[in-house]
Each structure stands twice: as C-alpha cells, then as structure tokens.
Amino acid sequence: MESERDIQHFDDIYKHIGQCNQYFFFSYIIVSLCVMSNAWNSLAVVFLFPETDFWCQVDQLDEQCLDLNLTEVECILLKNDYRPTDQSSTTLNEGHCSQYNFTNYNFNINEPLRNVSIHSCNSGYEYDTTQYKTSVTQEFDLVCEDAYLVPLVISLEYIGALVGSLIFGNFSDRYGRKKILLVCMLLYTLLNIIILSSQWYLMFITFRAIAGAFSMGAYMSTFVIGCELVGPSRRSLAGTFISVQWSIGYMVASLYAYLIRYWRLLMLAMAIMDIFIWIMIFLLVPESPRWLHSVNKVNSTDRILKKACKFSKDPQANFDACQQFCRQKGDDFTPETQQSPSNFKTVDILRLKNIRTRFLMIAFIWFVNSLVYFGISLSVVSLGANEYAANALAGFVEIPAVFIAWISIECWGRRIVLSATMILAGVACATTSFISNDVWVATLGMVGKFGITASFTLIYIVTAEIYPTSIRNTAIGLSSMIGKIGAIIAPQILFARVIFEQLPYLIFGGLAIAAGLLALLLPETRGLNLPQTLKEGENLG
Incomplete structure (x- = not known):
C-alpha cells in the first residue's frame, strides 16, 4: 500500500489529489479571469481610436x-x-x-x-459623433498630419509589452507567480485610471506604454500559474481555457464599447471590473505549489497541498504522501542541488545545446504567430460589418479554434497539430492574394484567423511543457518578447499594400508555412511530466 503512494516527481502528486483537483480548479477559474481583463484592455484600442468621418x-x-x-x-x-x-x-x-x-x-x-x-x-x-460620442482621436485631433500618432501608441504599447515579457518573466520565476501577477495587474489598472485624466496626448501614450508592460507581466504569470495548478493530463485543457478567456474578453470589449460611447467612461468601466477581479485573485487563489516546491518553501507547499487533499478520496493518507515527498526533497536541498530560479540567468537558456536549439525554433514560431495574428486582427474591418460586430466575430471565431486545437493535441500530439494549424493559416493567407471575390477573401481571412489562433494557443502550451520549472517563466517571457516584435511590425507590413496590394498576406502566408514546417522539429510532450531541472529539460525527447 505504501508503494502505491510513493511520489518521485511533483506531477505524481496529482495521481493522489486528482488531475483536476476541485480546489485547484476553482483557483484556476478565478485566476484565468485576469486574461479577460488583459484582452479587453488591449483590444479596446480599436474603440479608443476609431476611424470616424x-x-x-x-x-x-x-x-x-x-x-x-x-x-x-x-x-x-x-x-x-x-x-x-x-x-x-x-x-x-x-x-x-x-x-x-x-x-x-x-x-x-x-x-x-x-x-x-x-x-x-x-x-x-x-x-x-453619431456612433462615438467621444474618442481619443477626436479629443486630441489625431487626424491629417497628426494621424501617425494613432499607430504610434499601438506600437509603443507593444514595445512596453515586449519589455514586460522579459522583465516580469524573470521576476515571476524569482519571486513567485501570484505575487508578480497581483503587482502587475494592480499597477496596470491604476495606470489606466490615471490615463482617464490625460490632458495631453504625450501623457496618454506614455502611461499606455507602461501599462502595456505590466499587462504582459500579469498575462504571463496567469498562464504559468494556471498550467501549474493542474496535472499533466489536464494541462492542455488548462492552456486552452485560458485562450477561451482571451476570446471572451475580445468579445466583451465590443459589448463595453457598444454600451459606452465615451472613451473615458469606457476605460473607467473596464478599470472597475479589473479591480473586482484583482480582489478575487488576492483572496481566493494560492501561490503555485509547484513553484513553492522548486524553491524549497516546504511549509507553504504543505499548507496549499493540505487544502487540495481535502477534496480527494482519502485526504489524510494523500496529504501524508505529499508531505513526505516535500520533506524528503527539502532535506536533500543544498546550495549545490538548489534549483531556485534566482540561481539562473537568462544566458542559461542558451548555454545547453538542446535547450538553445529549441529556444531559437520556438522564438521564431512565436514571432510568426504574433505577426500573423495581429496582422489579420488589424485588417478585420475588411469583413464589411460595423466595428462592434466585426470585433465580436473576430473574437468568436477564436473559441472553436482553441477547442478544436485542444481536442486535436490530445489525439495527435502537440507537434503535429501546431505544425498543421500554422500551415493552414499560411495557406489561407497566401490564397487571399490570388482571389478578388470579397466573400471568399473574408472567408479565407477567418480561416486564417482560426488557424493562427489555434497555433497561438498551442505555442503557449508547448513552451510551458518544453522548458524546466527553474527557467519556464523566463523562457516564456523571452519568447513572448520576440513575439511582440512581430506585433510591432504587423501594421507596417499591412502598410506595404501601397507598394503591392497582395504583399502583406503573401508575407503572412509564407512565414506561417515556414514556421509550421519548423514546428515538426520540436520534441513531442504529450503526457510527459513537466521537467523540473535544466538536466531534465536538456534530455527531454
């Protein structure tokens, strides 16, 4: 009987408390609300800077x-x-x-x-002012010779997110997922409230860029803690549901903007909801027990696992097994064997051959995903619907994309499905360059959005599963940072239509197909334990 309760790896704990433990599942649902907040704050830019007559x-x-x-x-x-x-x-x-x-x-x-x-x-x-009673564009006269200031704020926000993905990914590995999530979410909410008092455009874009950095820090920490709260067999579902939350936030942004036609009131309404979500996370969500265990915080790990074990079939016996595992690892914890993220630097990702090679491949896939995703999203007005309907439809199409991606990776694995969805997006984008029928162009555009959304969902899961715990959030941060470069240049590639009308989607299509083929070289991680140490990460696959 004792051997049945032997735990050799942290993932083995979920065999005792449940792959989707009720306590952890409830915490996961609450923390994932932060992703909805990220979505409506990011995508509200469409309604803050509308193109009006x-x-x-x-x-x-x-x-x-x-x-x-x-x-x-x-x-x-x-x-x-x-x-x-x-x-x-x-x-x-x-x-x-x-x-x-x-x-x-x-x-x-x-x-x-x-x-x-x-x-x-x-x-x-x-x-x-028939549709928009006030907007940032109207208030600061961002038209004619000053029209370039509109895409400037979008680029600066993505630059802020790029910086945030690097800084806060490392901080989350060092100081904890929940702590960094709460700090980042609180700060970007306060900055959005400060933006409400902007009397100059320079003030607006400055605080918007800084808020972008904190928003990305909160998003990354949310994704990592969400995946770390569930067992291996439910990890892909966890990543998928977070993507669904983004899609819901995408659509909610349209609802907010439809109901509130004044830009300052729109931002205030979103900030109030953000504060409510922050309070729920602060009160109801624990720190990641996996992270606590990786930095040898035994008592804190025990306290959280004890709550989780209350929802298992044999609470005391399961907790005893979990506690024995944590105590044993704690006794073996020495400066030489320590796997604390504070002992690792960003350069460690490039030091080991296999981890370095995978990082370069994943970074390119991130770049292409971000470039194509935002490129399609920024050109969604070609659907011919009003802005509220077009934005909501663009969000809605992502929901079946992420669910089909989740079902597919459970059947065929991460690598094949990631490759197939990127190639699908690439073929759809490239094909639009050779047809002129508006209906078919819109349809293929949505097929491209479907494919790139599915692959964007999967690249988060693949990245989280390939890297070891000690550098996981740092690696996701670096990859996301490179992805943000794609988001920054996406508007510039769309502007290339003045040179050749079909050029942007040919670029999107070619890069997506290339990234899809490259994904076939990544190791398959379906059903594997998350690597804890650099050695486990190097030997993966």
Whole structure:
C-alpha cells in the first residue's frame, strides 16, 4: 500500500489529489479571469481610436447653418457639399484635411467652387459623433498630419509589452507567480485610471506604454500559474481555457464599447471590473505549489497541498504522501542541488545545446504567430460589418479554434497539430492574394484567423511543457518578447499594400508555412511530466 503512494516527481502528486483537483480548479477559474481583463484592455484600442468621418471646422459654414435654421443632420450634409472633394471614406484625403477659403465667398449667389482657393484646416476639425460620442482621436485631433500618432501608441504599447515579457518573466520565476501577477495587474489598472485624466496626448501614450508592460507581466504569470495548478493530463485543457478567456474578453470589449460611447467612461468601466477581479485573485487563489516546491518553501507547499487533499478520496493518507515527498526533497536541498530560479540567468537558456536549439525554433514560431495574428486582427474591418460586430466575430471565431486545437493535441500530439494549424493559416493567407471575390477573401481571412489562433494557443502550451520549472517563466517571457516584435511590425507590413496590394498576406502566408514546417522539429510532450531541472529539460525527447 505504501508503494502505491510513493511520489518521485511533483506531477505524481496529482495521481493522489486528482488531475483536476476541485480546489485547484476553482483557483484556476478565478485566476484565468485576469486574461479577460488583459484582452479587453488591449483590444479596446480599436474603440479608443476609431476611424470616424471628420472635416475642417469652417466658421462661415456654421453661420450659414444658423442663417438657414438647419438641423444638425442638414448642417452636416451642407458641410459635405462644401468639401474640396466629395469623398465618403474615412481615409485621410483632401476632402478631410483641407477647406475652401470662404472669406469673400457669397453663398447667396451660389458662386462656383472651382473659383475658390483651397488651404489646410486652420480652425481645427469637426467629427461625426453619431456612433462615438467621444474618442481619443477626436479629443486630441489625431487626424491629417497628426494621424501617425494613432499607430504610434499601438506600437509603443507593444514595445512596453515586449519589455514586460522579459522583465516580469524573470521576476515571476524569482519571486513567485501570484505575487508578480497581483503587482502587475494592480499597477496596470491604476495606470489606466490615471490615463482617464490625460490632458495631453504625450501623457496618454506614455502611461499606455507602461501599462502595456505590466499587462504582459500579469498575462504571463496567469498562464504559468494556471498550467501549474493542474496535472499533466489536464494541462492542455488548462492552456486552452485560458485562450477561451482571451476570446471572451475580445468579445466583451465590443459589448463595453457598444454600451459606452465615451472613451473615458469606457476605460473607467473596464478599470472597475479589473479591480473586482484583482480582489478575487488576492483572496481566493494560492501561490503555485509547484513553484513553492522548486524553491524549497516546504511549509507553504504543505499548507496549499493540505487544502487540495481535502477534496480527494482519502485526504489524510494523500496529504501524508505529499508531505513526505516535500520533506524528503527539502532535506536533500543544498546550495549545490538548489534549483531556485534566482540561481539562473537568462544566458542559461542558451548555454545547453538542446535547450538553445529549441529556444531559437520556438522564438521564431512565436514571432510568426504574433505577426500573423495581429496582422489579420488589424485588417478585420475588411469583413464589411460595423466595428462592434466585426470585433465580436473576430473574437468568436477564436473559441472553436482553441477547442478544436485542444481536442486535436490530445489525439495527435502537440507537434503535429501546431505544425498543421500554422500551415493552414499560411495557406489561407497566401490564397487571399490570388482571389478578388470579397466573400471568399473574408472567408479565407477567418480561416486564417482560426488557424493562427489555434497555433497561438498551442505555442503557449508547448513552451510551458518544453522548458524546466527553474527557467519556464523566463523562457516564456523571452519568447513572448520576440513575439511582440512581430506585433510591432504587423501594421507596417499591412502598410506595404501601397507598394503591392497582395504583399502583406503573401508575407503572412509564407512565414506561417515556414514556421509550421519548423514546428515538426520540436520534441513531442504529450503526457510527459513537466521537467523540473535544466538536466531534465536538456534530455527531454
């Protein structure tokens, strides 16, 4: 009987307390809410900087509206008639960024406009507030010659996330998953509240970039602690459900924006929900027992496992077995055998041959996933729906993608499915470059989004399972950092359409296919114990 309770590896604990222990499962559900928060805070940028119709503020036209006693809608129609060009699109063109010189113009005799000179807007701009009552774009006049400031804030936010993925990945390995999660989530929530008082755009983009760093730190810690709270047979489901939470947050962002048309109130509503989630995590979620065990915090590990054992069939016997394992490892814990993350540096990922090779392959796959994912997401408006529906649909299509990915990896393994989903996304993206039918382009775009979402879900799982506990969060942080480079340059690749219309999706397709083929060289990790030490990580597969 005693041999049946012998525990040689931390993953063996789950054979006694359950692969999906009720206490850990409840904690996992609560902590995964942080991912929803990350999603709606990140994707709200679509609604903070919407492309709305605008035109020059012309005092003479306002006077004309008053003289003719026109309604608001009639006045807008009048101003449209007196634009230098008759354009209905929201792109920055002459009809939006210039005006006629009406200084000596006589409206009563309907003087031909071809005789009137044109100059740039000199009295500011007016905006169509039918859909968005206020937005950051409207408030800071981010149009015409200042339009480049809109993509700038998106790039800076991703740069902040890039820095955060490196810094907080290492901090999480050193100081604990929950502690870093709580600190990062609290700080990005406070920064979002501070942004509400922004009176200058420089203040807005500065705090938005810093918040991006803390948001990424919270996201990575959430993913790692979520995967570490469940046993090996449920780990892929844990990673999948976190991706579903992101998709739900994606759609919730659309709901928030649909209900709240004022950008400051929109951010305030999201911040209030973030505070509520933070309090739940603080009160109800334990530190990762796997991390506590890896740094020899025996008493803390015992305390958490004792709670988990209460939900097993034989609580006391199971806890005794778990405690014996933890105490035994604690007795063997010496400076020479210590596996604390604080003893490791980032360079250790590159020191061992197999870990180094896998890191380089995984880093490239991360880069391509991020590039293609955000490239497709930023061009989702091509679906032709309104922004709320398009954004919600883009989020909805991710849910079946992550579930099918989870079912598939349980049947065929991580490596094959990761490769297949990336190749699917690549073929779909590349094919859009050779067809002109709008319906088929939109359909293939969604197929590409489906494939790249599935692969994005899997690359987190593969990364978490390939690296040992001592460097796991650091490795995920580094990989995510490289992935953020893809997110940063995705808008620039989309801009390459001015050179060749089909070029962006040809690039997305080619890189996705290449990354999919490279994924076949990674080791298969289905059903294996998570490696604890560098030696176990080096010998994996």
